[in-house]
Amino acid sequence: MASNTRTFSLVTLGCTKNVVDSEGIEQSLIAAGDRSVDDPTQADVVIVNTCGFIGASRQESIDTILALAADKRPEQILVATGCLVERHAPDLATSIPEIDALVGVHRWPEMHHILDAINDRPRTSSQRIARSAVERLDGDPRLPPVYIGDGAAPHADLVMPRRSERGPSAYLKISDGCDAGCAFCAIPGMKGGMRSKAVDHVLREARELAEGGVREIVLVAQDTTAYGRDRGERHGLARLLELVAEEMPDLPWIRIMYAYPQFVSDELLATMTRLPQVCPYLDVPLQHAHPEMLARMKRPHGAVEDLITRIRDRLPGVALRTTFIVGFPGETESEFEYLMRAVEQMRFDRIGVFAYSREEGTPAYDFANQVPEPRKERRRRELMLLARRLSREINTELIGKDLDVLIEGRVRGRDGRERLVGRSYRDAPEVDGVVLVEGEGQRGDILRAHVTDAAEYDLMARAVSPVPVGK
Numbered sequence: 001m002a003s004n005t006r007t008f009s010l011v012t013l014g015c016t017k018n019v020v021d022s023e024g025i026e027q028s029l030i031a032a033g034d035r036s037v038d039d040p041t042q043a044d045v046v047i048v049n050t051c052g053f054i055g056a057s058r059q060e061s062i063d064t065i066l067a068l069a070a071d072k073r074p075e076q077i078l079v080a081t082g083c084l085v086e087r088h089a090p091d092l093a094t095s096i097p098e099i100d101a102l103v104g105v106h107r108w109p110e111m112h113h114i115l116d117a118i119n120d121r122p123r124t125s126s127q128r129i130a131r132s133a134v135e136r137l138d139g140d141p142r143l144p145p146v147y148i149g150d151g152a153a154p155h156a157d158l159v160m161p162r163r164s165e166r167g168p169s170a171y172l173k174i175s176d177g178c179d180a181g182c183a184f185c186a187i188p189g190m191k192g193g194m195r196s197k198a199v200d201h202v203l204r205e206a207r208e209l210a211e212g213g214v215r216e217i218v219l220v221a222q223d224t225t226a227y228g229r230d231r232g233e234r235h236g237l238a239r240l241l242e243l244v245a246e247e248m249p250d251l252p253w254i255r256i257m258y259a260y261p262q263f264v265s266d267e268l269l270a271t272m273t274r275l276p277q278v279c280p281y282l283d284v285p286l287q288h289a290h291p292e293m294l295a296r297m298k299r300p301h302g303a304v305e306d307l308i309t310r311i312r313d314r315l316p317g318v319a320l321r322t323t324f325i326v327g328f329p330g331e332t333e334s335e336f337e338y339l340m341r342a343v344e345q346m347r348f349d350r351i352g353v354f355a356y357s358r359e360e361g362t363p364a365y366d367f368a369n370q371v372p373e374p375r376k377e378r379r380r381r382e383l384m385l386l387a388r389r390l391s392r393e394i395n396t397e398l399i400g401k402d403l404d405v406l407i408e409g410r411v412r413g414r415d416g417r418e419r420l421v422g423r424s425y426r427d428a429p430e431v432d433g434v435v436l437v438e439g440e441g442q443r444g445d446i447l448r449a450h451v452t453d454a455a456e457y458d459l460m461a462r463a464v465s466p467v468p469v470g471k
Contacts, residue, residue: 006034006115009043011068013061014051016220016257016430018082020160020173022049025081025108027161032112040068045077045115050084052190054357058084062096069098077118079103081111086148086190087361093143104148105176105191109156114147158197163205165212168406168444169429171220172205173197174240178222179229180260182287183298183364184328184356187222196227196236199243206244206251215406215444216253216279217244218429224256225263237263238271245275252446253406255428257283261307262300269314279425282311283321283350288328289342290335297328298363308346319426321350326383327376328356329367336379343386349394350432351387355380388456395433395454402464405435407445420463422447432457439463 008029012022025047026036040046046068050061061084072078080092081103089102100118103111158176177191206217219240221227228236237256244254254277259268261284272278286304288294294301312318324343326336343351355376358365407422413436420437427433437449439462449461 006045007037007043008034008045008047008115009037009040011040011046011048011064013049013064014053014057014083016171016218017173017176017222018049018051020171020220021082021105021108021157023163023166024157024160025049025111027164028109029112029115031161034112034115041071043076045079046072047079047081047111050080050082052082052084052087053186054354054359056357058088065092065096065099069096072098077101077115079111079115079118081105081108083187083190085146087186089146089148093146099144101144102146102148104146106149106157107147109159110147118145155195155198158195159201160205163208163212165209165214168214168408169216169218169423170209170214171218171429172202172209173221174202174219174224174227174237175221175230179226180223181298183296183367184287184325184359184362186359186362189361191222194223194226194230196230199240202240203243203247206248210248210251213444215251215446216255216429217251218255218257220257223258223260223263225259225265225268229263235265235267238265238268241271241275241278245277251277253277253279253425255279255281255425257428259284260300261286261304264307264311266310266314269311273315280315280318281321281425281428282315282318283428284311285323287323287325288335288339289324289346290338293328293331293335293339296330296367297325304342305346319349321352321428321432322348323352323354324383325354325356326379327371329364329371330369331356331371331379340383340386343383343390347390347394348387349426350391350428351383352431353380353383353387391433392454392456395456395459398451398459399454400451402448402450403435403459403461405437405447405449405461407437407441407443407447408434409443411436420447424459433459435459435461437461437463441466
Protein backbone atom coordinates (compact mmCIF):
# COMPACT_ATOMS: atom_id res chain seq x y z
CA MET A 1 0.00 0.00 0.00
CA ALA A 2 1.48 3.36 -1.01
CA SER A 3 1.85 5.85 1.79
CA ASN A 4 -0.18 8.52 -0.01
CA THR A 5 -3.19 6.19 -0.22
CA ARG A 6 -3.05 4.73 3.30
CA THR A 7 -6.26 5.14 5.24
CA PHE A 8 -6.51 5.25 9.01
CA SER A 9 -9.21 5.35 11.66
CA LEU A 10 -8.70 6.80 15.14
CA VAL A 11 -10.56 5.61 18.22
CA THR A 12 -10.13 7.99 21.17
CA LEU A 13 -10.81 7.04 24.78
CA GLY A 14 -10.29 8.89 28.05
CA CYS A 15 -9.80 12.53 28.88
CA THR A 16 -9.72 15.80 26.98
CA LYS A 17 -5.93 15.64 26.79
CA ASN A 18 -6.29 12.45 24.75
CA VAL A 19 -8.73 14.27 22.47
CA VAL A 20 -6.05 16.86 21.74
CA ASP A 21 -3.37 14.21 21.14
CA SER A 22 -5.67 12.32 18.77
CA GLU A 23 -6.20 15.50 16.77
CA GLY A 24 -2.43 15.84 16.60
CA ILE A 25 -2.06 12.27 15.35
CA GLU A 26 -4.79 12.78 12.77
CA GLN A 27 -3.45 16.08 11.45
CA SER A 28 0.14 14.80 11.26
CA LEU A 29 -0.93 11.70 9.32
CA ILE A 30 -3.06 13.77 6.94
CA ALA A 31 -0.17 16.18 6.39
CA ALA A 32 2.00 13.17 5.49
CA GLY A 33 -0.46 12.06 2.81
CA ASP A 34 -2.64 9.58 4.70
CA ARG A 35 -6.44 9.78 4.74
CA SER A 36 -8.82 9.58 7.70
CA VAL A 37 -11.92 7.36 7.56
CA ASP A 38 -14.62 6.99 10.21
CA ASP A 39 -15.21 3.24 9.93
CA PRO A 40 -12.39 1.15 11.45
CA THR A 41 -13.38 -1.86 9.37
CA GLN A 42 -12.62 0.13 6.19
CA ALA A 43 -9.22 1.48 7.31
CA ASP A 44 -5.76 0.22 6.47
CA VAL A 45 -4.64 1.28 9.95
CA VAL A 46 -6.65 1.44 13.19
CA ILE A 47 -5.14 3.49 16.04
CA VAL A 48 -6.62 3.26 19.53
CA ASN A 49 -5.66 6.14 21.83
CA THR A 50 -6.15 4.49 25.20
CA CYS A 51 -6.74 5.62 28.77
CA GLY A 52 -5.02 3.94 31.70
CA PHE A 53 -6.08 6.21 34.56
CA ILE A 54 -8.30 3.92 36.65
CA GLY A 55 -9.63 0.38 36.45
CA ALA A 56 -12.85 1.21 34.60
CA SER A 57 -11.06 3.24 31.93
CA ARG A 58 -8.39 0.55 31.50
CA GLN A 59 -11.06 -2.07 30.99
CA GLU A 60 -12.84 0.08 28.42
CA SER A 61 -9.56 0.47 26.52
CA ILE A 62 -8.83 -3.26 26.63
CA ASP A 63 -12.36 -4.16 25.54
CA THR A 64 -12.11 -1.72 22.64
CA ILE A 65 -8.80 -3.16 21.45
CA LEU A 66 -10.13 -6.72 21.75
CA ALA A 67 -13.23 -5.84 19.71
CA LEU A 68 -11.12 -4.25 16.97
CA ALA A 69 -8.68 -7.17 17.06
CA ALA A 70 -11.57 -9.61 16.54
CA ASP A 71 -12.60 -7.76 13.36
CA LYS A 72 -9.08 -7.16 12.09
CA ARG A 73 -8.34 -8.11 8.49
CA PRO A 74 -5.07 -9.97 7.77
CA GLU A 75 -3.48 -6.97 6.06
CA GLN A 76 -4.82 -4.39 8.51
CA ILE A 77 -2.52 -2.69 11.06
CA LEU A 78 -3.70 -2.29 14.66
CA VAL A 79 -1.81 0.22 16.84
CA ALA A 80 -2.40 0.95 20.53
CA THR A 81 -1.14 4.25 21.90
CA GLY A 82 -1.73 6.41 24.97
CA CYS A 83 -1.59 5.95 28.72
CA LEU A 84 -2.54 2.27 28.88
CA VAL A 85 0.50 1.49 26.74
CA GLU A 86 2.79 3.40 29.11
CA ARG A 87 1.50 1.37 32.07
CA HIS A 88 0.91 -2.06 30.59
CA ALA A 89 2.86 -2.53 27.36
CA PRO A 90 4.21 -6.01 28.28
CA ASP A 91 0.74 -7.30 29.19
CA LEU A 92 -0.81 -5.88 26.03
CA ALA A 93 1.95 -7.30 23.85
CA THR A 94 1.64 -10.82 25.18
CA SER A 95 -2.14 -10.99 25.65
CA ILE A 96 -3.36 -9.36 22.41
CA PRO A 97 -1.14 -10.70 19.60
CA GLU A 98 -3.20 -8.87 16.96
CA ILE A 99 -1.58 -5.56 18.03
CA ASP A 100 1.10 -4.56 15.52
CA ALA A 101 2.74 -1.79 17.55
CA LEU A 102 2.53 -0.12 20.96
CA VAL A 103 3.23 3.61 20.98
CA GLY A 104 3.76 5.58 24.20
CA VAL A 105 2.22 8.94 25.04
CA HIS A 106 5.26 10.99 23.98
CA ARG A 107 5.77 9.29 20.61
CA TRP A 108 2.61 10.20 18.70
CA PRO A 109 4.40 12.86 16.55
CA GLU A 110 6.32 9.99 14.94
CA MET A 111 3.21 7.95 14.10
CA HIS A 112 3.57 8.30 10.33
CA HIS A 113 7.16 7.07 10.42
CA ILE A 114 6.23 4.29 12.83
CA LEU A 115 3.54 3.07 10.44
CA ASP A 116 6.07 3.16 7.63
CA ALA A 117 8.46 1.13 9.77
CA ILE A 118 5.76 -1.45 10.46
CA ASN A 119 5.26 -1.76 6.71
CA ASP A 120 9.03 -2.21 6.36
CA ARG A 121 9.37 0.74 4.02
CA PRO A 122 12.85 1.76 2.84
CA ARG A 123 12.76 5.28 4.25
CA THR A 124 15.65 6.79 6.13
CA SER A 125 13.49 8.04 8.96
CA SER A 126 11.76 4.68 9.29
CA GLN A 127 15.06 2.82 9.33
CA ARG A 128 16.34 5.16 12.04
CA ILE A 129 13.26 4.54 14.17
CA ALA A 130 13.41 0.81 13.56
CA ARG A 131 17.02 0.71 14.76
CA SER A 132 17.03 3.10 17.68
CA ALA A 133 13.55 3.46 19.08
CA VAL A 134 11.94 0.03 18.87
CA GLU A 135 12.12 -2.11 21.98
CA ARG A 136 11.42 -5.80 21.53
CA LEU A 137 9.99 -7.16 24.75
CA ASP A 138 12.39 -9.82 26.05
CA GLY A 139 14.05 -9.68 22.65
CA ASP A 140 11.20 -11.75 21.17
CA PRO A 141 10.69 -10.77 17.49
CA ARG A 142 7.21 -12.32 17.57
CA LEU A 143 5.99 -9.59 19.91
CA PRO A 144 4.97 -6.17 18.58
CA PRO A 145 7.49 -3.32 18.60
CA VAL A 146 7.14 -0.91 21.49
CA TYR A 147 7.78 2.79 20.96
CA ILE A 148 8.19 4.33 24.40
CA GLY A 149 10.53 7.06 25.57
CA ASP A 150 11.31 10.66 24.81
CA GLY A 151 11.21 10.24 21.05
CA ALA A 152 13.32 11.95 18.46
CA ALA A 153 12.86 15.47 19.81
CA PRO A 154 12.27 16.61 23.40
CA HIS A 155 8.83 18.20 23.91
CA ALA A 156 7.83 17.14 20.38
CA ASP A 157 4.49 15.90 21.71
CA LEU A 158 3.65 19.42 22.90
CA VAL A 159 3.93 20.86 19.38
CA MET A 160 0.61 20.42 17.60
CA PRO A 161 0.17 20.40 13.82
CA ARG A 162 -2.06 23.12 12.45
CA ARG A 163 -5.28 23.23 14.49
CA SER A 164 -8.59 22.89 12.70
CA GLU A 165 -12.11 23.89 13.73
CA ARG A 166 -14.35 20.95 14.64
CA GLY A 167 -17.11 22.83 16.40
CA PRO A 168 -17.78 26.03 18.33
CA SER A 169 -15.47 24.88 21.15
CA ALA A 170 -11.97 23.43 21.12
CA TYR A 171 -9.56 22.09 23.72
CA LEU A 172 -6.07 23.57 23.87
CA LYS A 173 -3.53 21.60 25.91
CA ILE A 174 -1.08 23.97 27.57
CA SER A 175 1.09 21.44 29.40
CA ASP A 176 1.47 17.73 30.01
CA GLY A 177 2.56 15.60 32.94
CA CYS A 178 2.25 16.36 36.62
CA ASP A 179 4.48 17.00 39.64
CA ALA A 180 1.77 16.91 42.32
CA GLY A 181 2.47 13.38 43.54
CA CYS A 182 -1.03 12.59 44.84
CA ALA A 183 -1.06 9.23 46.60
CA PHE A 184 -3.87 7.79 44.48
CA CYS A 185 -2.78 8.96 41.04
CA ALA A 186 -0.86 7.06 38.36
CA ILE A 187 -0.50 10.00 35.96
CA PRO A 188 3.14 10.88 36.82
CA GLY A 189 4.08 7.28 36.05
CA MET A 190 2.42 7.49 32.65
CA LYS A 191 3.03 11.10 31.66
CA GLY A 192 6.14 12.03 33.64
CA GLY A 193 6.82 15.41 35.20
CA MET A 194 4.99 18.59 34.22
CA ARG A 195 6.20 20.27 31.01
CA SER A 196 4.72 23.56 29.85
CA LYS A 197 4.03 24.22 26.20
CA ALA A 198 5.94 27.23 24.86
CA VAL A 199 3.88 30.43 24.90
CA ASP A 200 4.39 30.93 21.16
CA HIS A 201 2.92 27.50 20.43
CA VAL A 202 -0.10 28.16 22.65
CA LEU A 203 -0.76 31.48 20.93
CA ARG A 204 -0.29 29.98 17.48
CA GLU A 205 -2.85 27.25 18.23
CA ALA A 206 -5.30 29.73 19.75
CA ARG A 207 -4.97 31.96 16.70
CA GLU A 208 -5.58 29.07 14.29
CA LEU A 209 -8.65 27.98 16.21
CA ALA A 210 -10.08 31.50 16.44
CA GLU A 211 -9.45 32.14 12.76
CA GLY A 212 -11.23 28.87 11.99
CA GLY A 213 -14.38 30.05 13.74
CA VAL A 214 -13.98 28.56 17.22
CA ARG A 215 -15.89 30.67 19.76
CA GLU A 216 -14.64 29.01 22.96
CA ILE A 217 -11.13 27.78 23.77
CA VAL A 218 -10.89 25.42 26.73
CA LEU A 219 -7.44 25.32 28.34
CA VAL A 220 -6.61 21.81 29.58
CA ALA A 221 -3.67 20.05 31.21
CA GLN A 222 -3.13 17.68 34.11
CA ASP A 223 -2.81 20.89 36.12
CA THR A 224 -3.45 24.14 34.26
CA THR A 225 -2.53 26.28 37.27
CA ALA A 226 1.01 24.87 37.27
CA TYR A 227 1.61 26.31 33.80
CA GLY A 228 5.08 27.89 33.60
CA ARG A 229 6.27 26.65 36.99
CA ASP A 230 8.78 24.32 35.30
CA ARG A 231 10.27 27.51 33.85
CA GLY A 232 10.32 29.30 37.20
CA GLU A 233 7.16 31.38 36.55
CA ARG A 234 4.90 31.89 39.58
CA HIS A 235 1.90 33.27 37.68
CA GLY A 236 2.29 31.63 34.30
CA LEU A 237 -1.39 30.85 33.74
CA ALA A 238 -2.49 34.40 34.59
CA ARG A 239 0.04 35.81 32.14
CA LEU A 240 -0.98 33.30 29.47
CA LEU A 241 -4.63 34.34 29.82
CA GLU A 242 -3.63 37.96 29.28
CA LEU A 243 -1.65 37.08 26.16
CA VAL A 244 -4.41 34.94 24.63
CA ALA A 245 -7.01 37.66 25.30
CA GLU A 246 -4.72 40.32 23.84
CA GLU A 247 -3.88 38.22 20.78
CA MET A 248 -7.51 37.23 20.09
CA PRO A 249 -9.68 40.17 21.21
CA ASP A 250 -12.71 38.86 19.28
CA LEU A 251 -12.60 35.38 20.80
CA PRO A 252 -15.72 35.37 23.02
CA TRP A 253 -14.90 32.69 25.61
CA ILE A 254 -11.81 31.25 27.29
CA ARG A 255 -12.39 28.52 29.85
CA ILE A 256 -10.02 26.96 32.42
CA MET A 257 -10.20 23.30 33.42
CA TYR A 258 -8.26 21.20 35.97
CA ALA A 259 -7.05 23.90 38.35
CA TYR A 260 -5.00 22.42 41.22
CA PRO A 261 -6.30 23.95 44.49
CA GLN A 262 -2.90 25.01 45.82
CA PHE A 263 -2.18 27.22 42.79
CA VAL A 264 -5.52 29.04 42.49
CA SER A 265 -3.84 32.30 43.41
CA ASP A 266 -5.24 35.77 43.98
CA GLU A 267 -3.28 36.85 40.90
CA LEU A 268 -5.10 34.28 38.78
CA LEU A 269 -8.50 35.25 40.18
CA ALA A 270 -7.80 38.95 39.64
CA THR A 271 -6.81 38.26 36.03
CA MET A 272 -9.96 36.24 35.42
CA THR A 273 -12.07 39.04 36.87
CA ARG A 274 -10.31 41.67 34.75
CA LEU A 275 -10.61 39.84 31.42
CA PRO A 276 -14.23 39.66 30.19
CA GLN A 277 -13.36 36.89 27.73
CA VAL A 278 -12.43 34.48 30.54
CA CYS A 279 -15.49 32.60 31.71
CA PRO A 280 -16.12 32.97 35.46
CA TYR A 281 -15.86 29.22 35.75
CA LEU A 282 -13.29 27.11 37.58
CA ASP A 283 -12.87 23.37 37.66
CA VAL A 284 -10.98 22.73 40.92
CA PRO A 285 -10.68 19.00 41.68
CA LEU A 286 -10.65 18.91 45.49
CA GLN A 287 -10.89 15.10 45.92
CA HIS A 288 -12.04 15.43 49.55
CA ALA A 289 -12.82 18.01 52.22
CA HIS A 290 -11.63 16.43 55.48
CA PRO A 291 -8.11 17.73 56.31
CA GLU A 292 -6.82 14.35 57.51
CA MET A 293 -8.11 12.61 54.41
CA LEU A 294 -6.47 15.22 52.20
CA ALA A 295 -3.19 14.76 54.06
CA ARG A 296 -3.32 10.99 53.50
CA MET A 297 -4.08 11.63 49.82
CA LYS A 298 -1.04 13.95 49.68
CA ARG A 299 -3.27 16.80 48.55
CA PRO A 300 -3.26 20.42 49.78
CA HIS A 301 -4.98 20.04 53.13
CA GLY A 302 -5.75 23.54 54.29
CA ALA A 303 -9.39 24.38 54.92
CA VAL A 304 -11.25 23.69 51.69
CA GLU A 305 -14.04 26.00 52.83
CA ASP A 306 -11.58 28.92 53.02
CA LEU A 307 -10.42 28.30 49.44
CA ILE A 308 -13.96 28.23 48.07
CA THR A 309 -14.90 31.39 49.99
CA ARG A 310 -11.83 33.18 48.65
CA ILE A 311 -12.63 32.18 45.05
CA ARG A 312 -16.23 33.35 45.34
CA ASP A 313 -15.24 36.62 47.00
CA ARG A 314 -12.74 37.49 44.28
CA LEU A 315 -14.61 36.13 41.26
CA PRO A 316 -18.28 37.16 41.60
CA GLY A 317 -20.78 34.84 39.94
CA VAL A 318 -18.21 32.08 39.47
CA ALA A 319 -19.50 28.62 38.60
CA LEU A 320 -17.48 26.02 40.48
CA ARG A 321 -16.96 22.45 39.37
CA THR A 322 -15.12 19.88 41.48
CA THR A 323 -14.55 16.15 41.83
CA PHE A 324 -14.37 13.95 44.92
CA ILE A 325 -12.99 10.50 45.65
CA VAL A 326 -14.83 8.36 48.17
CA GLY A 327 -13.52 5.17 49.72
CA PHE A 328 -9.85 6.16 49.79
CA PRO A 329 -7.91 3.85 52.14
CA GLY A 330 -8.70 4.63 55.75
CA GLU A 331 -11.74 6.82 55.05
CA THR A 332 -13.95 6.49 58.10
CA GLU A 333 -17.70 6.94 58.21
CA SER A 334 -17.24 10.18 60.13
CA GLU A 335 -14.80 11.51 57.49
CA PHE A 336 -17.28 10.66 54.76
CA GLU A 337 -20.07 12.40 56.69
CA TYR A 338 -17.77 15.44 57.05
CA LEU A 339 -17.43 15.46 53.26
CA MET A 340 -21.20 15.27 52.82
CA ARG A 341 -21.73 18.22 55.19
CA ALA A 342 -19.02 20.24 53.45
CA VAL A 343 -20.58 19.65 50.04
CA GLU A 344 -24.00 20.68 51.37
CA GLN A 345 -22.48 23.85 52.81
CA MET A 346 -20.33 24.85 49.83
CA ARG A 347 -22.98 24.13 47.17
CA PHE A 348 -20.81 23.49 44.15
CA ASP A 349 -22.46 24.08 40.78
CA ARG A 350 -21.09 20.84 39.32
CA ILE A 351 -19.75 17.74 41.07
CA GLY A 352 -18.16 14.53 39.81
CA VAL A 353 -17.82 11.59 42.21
CA PHE A 354 -15.49 8.62 41.86
CA ALA A 355 -15.03 5.55 43.99
CA TYR A 356 -11.34 5.12 44.82
CA SER A 357 -9.56 2.86 42.34
CA ARG A 358 -6.57 0.98 43.73
CA GLU A 359 -3.83 1.61 41.19
CA GLU A 360 -0.66 -0.45 41.14
CA GLY A 361 2.47 1.70 41.32
CA THR A 362 0.84 4.46 43.35
CA PRO A 363 1.66 5.06 47.05
CA ALA A 364 -1.93 4.35 48.13
CA TYR A 365 -1.87 0.89 46.55
CA ASP A 366 -0.12 -0.49 49.63
CA PHE A 367 -1.95 1.60 52.21
CA ALA A 368 -3.61 -0.25 55.07
CA ASN A 369 -7.36 -0.12 55.71
CA GLN A 370 -8.53 -0.48 52.12
CA VAL A 371 -12.25 0.25 52.00
CA PRO A 372 -14.49 -2.62 50.78
CA GLU A 373 -15.99 -2.14 47.31
CA PRO A 374 -19.65 -2.21 48.45
CA ARG A 375 -18.95 0.56 50.97
CA LYS A 376 -17.20 2.66 48.31
CA GLU A 377 -20.14 2.25 45.96
CA ARG A 378 -22.66 3.11 48.67
CA ARG A 379 -20.78 6.30 49.50
CA ARG A 380 -20.47 7.21 45.82
CA ARG A 381 -24.25 6.84 45.36
CA GLU A 382 -25.02 8.91 48.46
CA LEU A 383 -22.76 11.76 47.41
CA MET A 384 -24.07 11.70 43.85
CA LEU A 385 -27.67 11.91 45.10
CA LEU A 386 -26.71 14.96 47.16
CA ALA A 387 -24.91 16.48 44.17
CA ARG A 388 -27.98 15.98 41.96
CA ARG A 389 -30.26 17.61 44.51
CA LEU A 390 -27.97 20.60 44.89
CA SER A 391 -27.62 20.95 41.12
CA ARG A 392 -31.39 21.06 40.71
CA GLU A 393 -31.73 23.64 43.50
CA ILE A 394 -29.04 25.86 42.00
CA ASN A 395 -30.53 25.52 38.52
CA THR A 396 -33.98 26.40 39.83
CA GLU A 397 -32.57 29.64 41.25
CA LEU A 398 -31.64 30.64 37.68
CA ILE A 399 -35.24 30.63 36.44
CA GLY A 400 -36.16 34.15 35.33
CA LYS A 401 -32.54 35.17 34.69
CA ASP A 402 -30.75 35.76 31.38
CA LEU A 403 -27.68 33.79 30.29
CA ASP A 404 -25.47 33.94 27.22
CA VAL A 405 -25.60 30.55 25.46
CA LEU A 406 -23.13 29.23 22.90
CA ILE A 407 -25.19 27.24 20.39
CA GLU A 408 -23.83 23.81 19.44
CA GLY A 409 -26.66 22.46 17.31
CA ARG A 410 -30.27 21.31 17.40
CA VAL A 411 -32.02 18.45 19.15
CA ARG A 412 -35.52 17.02 18.95
CA GLY A 413 -37.20 16.46 22.29
CA ARG A 414 -39.59 13.75 23.38
CA ASP A 415 -42.44 16.10 22.53
CA GLY A 416 -41.25 16.11 18.92
CA ARG A 417 -40.25 19.77 18.99
CA GLU A 418 -36.85 20.83 17.75
CA ARG A 419 -34.79 23.18 19.94
CA LEU A 420 -31.39 24.76 19.88
CA VAL A 421 -28.91 23.18 22.28
CA GLY A 422 -25.93 24.97 23.77
CA ARG A 423 -24.01 25.82 26.90
CA SER A 424 -23.72 28.82 29.18
CA TYR A 425 -20.55 29.96 30.91
CA ARG A 426 -21.57 27.60 33.72
CA ASP A 427 -21.20 24.51 31.50
CA ALA A 428 -17.95 23.01 30.25
CA PRO A 429 -18.14 20.80 27.14
CA GLU A 430 -19.04 17.14 27.67
CA VAL A 431 -18.96 17.10 31.49
CA ASP A 432 -21.64 19.61 32.51
CA GLY A 433 -25.23 20.35 31.57
CA VAL A 434 -26.73 22.03 28.51
CA VAL A 435 -29.27 24.77 27.80
CA LEU A 436 -32.21 23.95 25.52
CA VAL A 437 -33.27 27.14 23.77
CA GLU A 438 -36.51 28.03 22.00
CA GLY A 439 -35.70 30.36 19.15
CA GLU A 440 -33.72 30.81 15.97
CA GLY A 441 -29.96 30.53 15.68
CA GLN A 442 -27.05 28.74 14.10
CA ARG A 443 -24.22 26.59 15.38
CA GLY A 444 -21.58 28.92 16.81
CA ASP A 445 -23.98 31.75 17.62
CA ILE A 446 -24.02 33.18 21.12
CA LEU A 447 -27.59 34.02 22.11
CA ARG A 448 -28.87 35.78 25.17
CA ALA A 449 -31.54 33.50 26.57
CA HIS A 450 -34.14 33.87 29.32
CA VAL A 451 -34.24 30.79 31.59
CA THR A 452 -37.78 29.40 31.80
CA ASP A 453 -37.35 26.02 33.52
CA ALA A 454 -34.74 23.81 35.17
CA ALA A 455 -33.92 20.12 35.52
CA GLU A 456 -31.22 18.40 37.57
CA TYR A 457 -28.42 19.30 35.18
CA ASP A 458 -29.99 21.16 32.24
CA LEU A 459 -31.85 24.42 31.72
CA MET A 460 -34.67 25.41 29.38
CA ALA A 461 -34.68 28.93 27.96
CA ARG A 462 -36.11 31.28 25.36
CA ALA A 463 -33.85 33.26 23.04
CA VAL A 464 -33.96 36.99 23.70
CA SER A 465 -31.29 38.41 21.43
CA PRO A 466 -27.92 37.65 19.88
CA VAL A 467 -24.80 38.74 21.76
CA PRO A 468 -22.47 41.08 19.85
CA VAL A 469 -19.32 39.38 18.52
CA GLY A 470 -16.49 39.53 21.02
CA LYS A 471 -18.75 39.73 24.06
